Amino acid sequence: MQVVWFKRDLRVQDHAALHCAARRGTVLPLYVVEPELWRQPDHSARHWEFVAETLAGLRQDLAQLGQPLIIRVGDMTDVLNRLLQLGCLDALWAHEETGNNWTFQRDKKVIAWCRSANVPFHQLQNHGVVRGLASRNGWADNWDRIMSRELTPPPALCPLNIAPGPIPDASDLGLLPDPCPERQVGGRLAGVERLSSFLSHRGETYQRAMSAPLAGAHACSRVSPYLTWGALSMREVYQACERRRAEIRSKGSSWGRSMRSFSGRLHWHCHFIQKLEDEPEIEFTEFHPLYAGLRPEQPDQTRLDAWANGETGYPFLDACMRSLRATGWLNFRMRAMVMSTASYHLWLDWRRPGQQLARFFTDYEPGIHWSQVQMQSGTTGINVARIYNPVKQGIDQDPTGVFTRRWVPELVKIPDQFLHEPWKADNAAEVLGKLYPEPIFDHVVAAREARDKIWGVRKEAGFQSRARAIQNKHGSRKSGIKNRGQRKPKGPSNQLELPF
DNA sequence: AGTGCAGTTGACTTT
């Protein structure tokens, strides 16, 4: 029997492993709930609940093809042992997974197990990430080629007489309660709906609205969790986007800008995951070694908790964190800001805040996440430190205060004018330290100190040569430090310059 | 109508 192991590719459409396995013989579609994975510090109940909903839909889709999804709970190698003893395992099929260290080690165990049991294990390429990549040269063109290939159709399956097995609850897995009342709903149907409503109407203002937390929640595609857990394939999202781009060329310019911008972000998705594929250590280790040990190894628990609970005394920052906890989502800019404040203003080592955010994001994608966490902590060596000002961001991104007031209602008595800096309000003493905390850091002083420390490292001996090596290994060939300083010289001025 | 000046804007540089 051809066992198709579903991991973070929970769909039947454009699923190469399923398609190829079905051409070889009878397919046993399998999902293994691995309790140890779900106990990892970057995983949370909201992830599992999203996956459980997606599994229910996948089970139905597979049933339509002829054989519903089989679900088992336990270690993967134990499940494989049982299948082998039952004579149900002629070959194992899966997609290559670029996950956290736990799934990386588990995959190595599975590979070793298959080798010793003499079971062929076929791992097929997942989205645009290349395993065993020798060089980043030509990577972007290769991505375009992969994404332009035809979608793999779902195959017909032979029915088997095997108990399907229940889908466990988060509590069955011993996961801590993780209330997320406005979490996106899992399942392919919801993903397809998000994609089509984005392309047909929600996306028109994408380019303009994506950075504001309130407008962005509507104008952003929101397909990210469906891509993370594989209910949608990157290829089908990319192709739908390109079809739409061709269609809207005649329409107004905001559609054109928005779709170009969205397409660009789809390219970046795999670009970042490729970094973790090429260097799995970045989950734990600084891209640039000179940034190791810069911050205290053990983060100050009080500050970490205040940050994670949305109680720093900076209203917009706290609103973003509280919104994230309740919805499982934040727009890109606000993700960068919350990470930036943890790493710079609060000077916390990036690993623990990174794990906390991973648990909060329904769309936690390890490759994107750890690349971004390090980028917003200034430890890559190839990006200049971008330190966000939580007051300025509030004024720029939530000028009316509607978003901030929704999530920080204790500031109801603070006038609009002072919402983002409540300590300046006449009635500050009535609120601060009573209903809402005083700021736990001075953002101007903290940003300056962090900037000086980060820039100090750049001046150390050997910094630049190592940074160039990182850029060469991981950097985009279209931008980055390699091309800086090589910009085209300015063209001739339009004005005549006469020595008159 | 031209001049001086404070304040604003935008491009560019530095951290």
Place this chain on the structure above:
DNA sequence: TAAAGTCAACTGCAC
């Protein structure tokens, strides 16, 4: 996907 600083050009206004 930053923010702050610098500098020159520009604007509005008083005289």
